[in-house]
Amino acid sequence: MSAVPHFETVHQQDVDTQHRALRFLTAGSVDDGKSTLIGRLLFDSRAILADQLDTLERRAAGQPIDLSLLTDGLEAEREQGITIDVAYRYFATKARKFIIADAPGHEQYTRNMVTAAAGSDAAVVLVDITKLDLTQAEVPLLPQTRRHSLLAHLLRVPSIVFAVNKIDALAPEAAGEGFAKVSAALRRFAEEAGITVTAIVPVSALNGDNVTQPLDAPWYHGPSLLQVLESLPTAQETVEGPLQQPVQYVSKEGEGTGYQPRTFWGRIAQGQVKAGGEVEVLPSGVKAIIAEVRRAGETVAHAVAGESAGLVFDRQVDVSRGDWIVAPGSAAPRQQFEATLAWLDTEAAQIGRKYWVRHGNRWVQARISAIEHRLDIHTLAETEAHELAVNEIGHVVVELQAPLPLAAYTENRVAGALIVVDPTSNRTSGALLVR
Numbered sequence: 001m002s003a004v005p006h007f008e009t010v011h012q013q014d015v016d017t018q019h020r021a022l023r024f025l026t027a028g029s030v031d032d033g034k035s036t037l038i039g040r041l042l043f044d045s046r047a048i049l050a051d052q053l054d055t056l057e058r059r060a061a062g063q064p065i066d067l068s069l070l071t072d073g074l075e076a077e078r079e080q081g082i083t084i085d086v087a088y089r090y091f092a093t094k095a096r097k098f099i100i101a102d103a104p105g106h107e108q109y110t111r112n113m114v115t116a117a118a119g120s121d122a123a124v125v126l127v128d129i130t131k132l133d134l135t136q137a138e139v140p141l142l143p144q145t146r147r148h149s150l151l152a153h154l155l156r157v158p159s160i161v162f163a164v165n166k167i168d169a170l171a172p173e174a175a176g177e178g179f180a181k182v183s184a185a186l187r188r189f190a191e192e193a194g195i196t197v198t199a200i201v202p203v204s205a206l207n208g209d210n211v212t213q214p215l216d217a218p219w220y221h222g223p224s225l226l227q228v229l230e231s232l233p234t235a236q237e238t239v240e241g242p243l244q245q246p247v248q249y250v251s252k253e254g255e256g257t258g259y260q261p262r263t264f265w266g267r268i269a270q271g272q273v274k275a276g277g278e279v280e281v282l283p284s285g286v287k288a289i290i291a292e293v294r295r296a297g298e299t300v301a302h303a304v305a306g307e308s309a310g311l312v313f314d315r316q317v318d319v320s321r322g323d324w325i326v327a328p329g330s331a332a333p334r335q336q337f338e339a340t341l342a343w344l345d346t347e348a349a350q351i352g353r354k355y356w357v358r359h360g361n362r363w364v365q366a367r368i369s370a371i372e373h374r375l376d377i378h379t380l381a382e383t384e385a386h387e388l389a390v391n392e393i394g395h396v397v398v399e400l401q402a403p404l405p406l407a408a409y410t411e412n413r414v415a416g417a418l419i420v421v422d423p424t425s426n427r428t429s430g431a432l433l434v435r
Contacts, residue, residue: 020234021097025116025157027148028126033165037126037205038089038102041226044212047091095230103148113148114155114342114431118417121234122159122198123152124225127182130169134178139185146377147391150193154340154393154433156413159198159232162186163225167215168204175202176219192380199228235413239305242330243271243279244407244415246360247323251310263294263310264319266361269414270407271327273309274302280328281319282405287328288313322362324405324415331415333403336369338435340409341388341396345422345429349388349396355429356421357400360414365401365423372396388430398432409433 026034041047087102101116117123125148132139152160162183170178179202190197202217203210203225212226223231249265273279273293280287293300294310303309311325324331343349349368357366372395374385388394409416420430 021099022122022229022232022234023099023101023120024122024124024159024229024232025101025103025113025120025152026124026126027103027113027116027152028165029128029131029142029144032126032128032131033205034102034126035087037124037163037165037203037211037225038087038100040205040208040211041098041100042089042091044208045091045093047089093226093230098229114151114344117152117155117157118431119235119413120152120155120157122161122229122232123148123157124161124163124229125149125152127162127164127186128166129164129178129182130166132182132185134174134181138188139181141185141189143377146189146193149189149195150375150377150393151342153193153195154342155431156235156409156433158235160190160195161198161225161228161232162200164200164202165205167202168207168209172217175217179220198232199223201225201228238270238412239272241270241305241411242327243273243277243325244269244327244331244405244412245273245309245311245325246362246414247319247321247325248361250319250321261291261312262316262319263312264323264325265308265310266325267308267414268303268305269360270305270412272302272304273311278328279311279313279325280330281317282324282326282331283333283403284318284323286317288315288317290314322360324360326405331405331407333405335400335403336397337400337406338372338395338397339418339432340393340435341368341420341430341432342393343388343390343430345427346390347422347425347429348390349394349420349430351386354423356423357398357418357432358421359404359406359418362404364404366398366420368396369399370397395435396432406434408435 026038028034089100091098103113103116127145131142164179164182167175183200186200201210202215202220209215210224212224214224245266245268247264247266251263252260275290275293277290278287279290290311291314292312293303295303351368351371354365354367356363371385373382374388374392374394376383385394407415416434418432419428420432422429
């Protein structure tokens with residue numbers, strides 16, 4: 001039984017891309033086994049310190065080790081047996097290095113899942129097969145499975161993997177049929193939502209079945225979860241597109257009263273830069289020639305997307321933190337735009353209310369001028385809405401006090417994303433993804 005669509009094409013990715021460290025998050029409903037799965041990956045890859053292992057063995061008192069304790073760092077997490085904050089862990093195999101983000105399953109901590117998804121190369125969404133009604137012809141999925149998958153998709157996480165956990169809880173003769181039903185339900189949902197599924201794999205995080213070693217079952221002949229992860233590509237910034245670099249820091253070189261060259265530092269969001277090229281500074285629109293490109297204190301010939309670089313211009317130009325350095329004519333600042341809004345605040349998003357938004361390194365006042373619709377995560381239907389409650393996702397129109405050089409989020413994660421902050425409480429209230 002094949003449950004791994006597109007897996008063969010994944011193997012055809014560039015070798016250098018595959019060998020970069022893979023950042024992936026785990027998500028799913030409460031008690032689906034996310035922390036146990038990560039603990040299993042750490043345990044089997046020998047990424048646990050000796051004193052950690054000794055502590056776990058003493059706590060177990062002769063019983064099987066509770067691997068979930070390896071990721072539950074907060075005291076409240078250990079007391080309640082749930083994940084509250086995002087826990088980052090690191091491990092490596094002979095083939096690759098990994099950075100894991102364990103995202104909470106509770107609905108009220110969805111904001112932390114959004115934080116974990118930002119910048120991730122892949123998402124492993126756990127599905128607890130024991131919580132699903134396998135007697136139905138079309139198995140209904142849990143709301144959190146749908147929500148987390150949609151959020152990962154909306155946040156442009158490149159690879160989405162479904163891990164059907166606790167497969168060992170089913171009788172051996174029923175496991176194959178149960179996995180097939182759940183796989184079909186996941187594919188139906190993904191097709192409706194426009195999500196490309198990288199793989200669907202059965203696992204038992206508790207026993208370690210099909211996590212790092214292939215599953216020994218006549219009904220499954222696909223890869224283990226680790227084999228899938230080792231093959232996935234990392235998300236790469238677009239090098240071929242026009243230059244876009246937000247200015248994070250301005251440094252002045254030398255001493256004295258005369259003109260001293262300034263270096264404008266930032267991480268290149270798109271394209272590449274080299275000495276002699278012409279650039280435009282936004283929002284001022286002033287143009288200049290790049291006299292020098294610097295990286296890590298040294299002068300270099302060029303720099304590309306994903307790298308942090310310092311640019312020195314051929315003449316004095318007024319550039320401040322929050323400005324953007326772009327290829328001339330490649331970006332048109334806008335004061336009104338449409339976006340997908342993932343709302344994270346307990347106080348609902350309201351039409352007409354003013355908020356602060358951050359784009360790159362610039363803060364601008366903004367207001368939601370319209371809510372076009374709200375996405376029903378149960379039916380994926382677009383429903384009428386006049387406000388967005390916590391954890392809801394909608395299509396909105398935003399007006400800015402000052403124009404910003406925006407790009408579609410599907411084309412550029414940096415230029416196409418904004419965070420929304422409540423001006424009264426200073427809470428991070430939402431994430432805007434430019435359409």
